[in-house]
Amino acid sequence: MNMTEMMKQNQGYYSNNKDMPSKLQEKAKFLCWKYNQTSPLEKDKRQSLLQELFGECHPLTFIEPSFRCDYGFNIHTHGLTVINYNCVILDTSPVHIGENTFIGPGTCLACAGHAIDAKQRAAGVGTSAPITIGRNVWLGANVTICGGV
Structure with a gap:
């Protein structure tokens, strides 16, 4: 199983940062950059970019820029999802967001972590x-959700 396949599994894992597929991260960074450059009036363009970025993106997914994620393909929205300004999703594992979820500004969903031992x-x-x-x-403003939740 390669690293990308392991990342898509719905279970935790250990990795070495050298194993992470940086090429996939480049795509997500570029799509996030494009998304963050859109006008508030470009609703169709925003929706199209989210469809390209996310693994599964419900049509009722709304995100206020600025938005950042690691890979995008591991993010799945399952109904009305409203994400406010300055959200970061570190999607090194799957992130599933249920319908009628509202996420406040400055929120971080972090699947990724570092070893505790120095x-x-x-x-x-x-x-x-x-x-x-x-x-x-x-989720209110400035909430951090760690992997395993």
């Missing part, structure tokens, strides 16, 4: 675990 961290050991947000959830 020697492992210096050696590039990382961790990742999926995040699932259920239906009818509201």
Whole structure:
């Protein structure tokens, strides 16, 4: 199983930062940059970019720029999703967002983590675990959700 396949599994894993597929990250960074350059009036363009970026993007997904993510293909919205300004999703594992979810400004959903042990961290050991947000959830401003939730 290659690294991308492992990242799409709905289970946690350990990795070395040298194993992470940077080419896929380049695509996500470019699409996020394009998204963040759109006018508030370009609703169709925003929706098109999210469809290209996310693994699964419900048509009722609305995100206020600025938005950033690691890969995009691991983000799945399953109904009305409203994400306010300055959201970061570190999607090194799958992130599922249930319908009727509202996410406040400055929120970070972080599947990715680093080893707690300093020697492992210096050696590039990382961790990742999926995040699932259920239906009818509201996350207030500046919330951080860590992998495994």
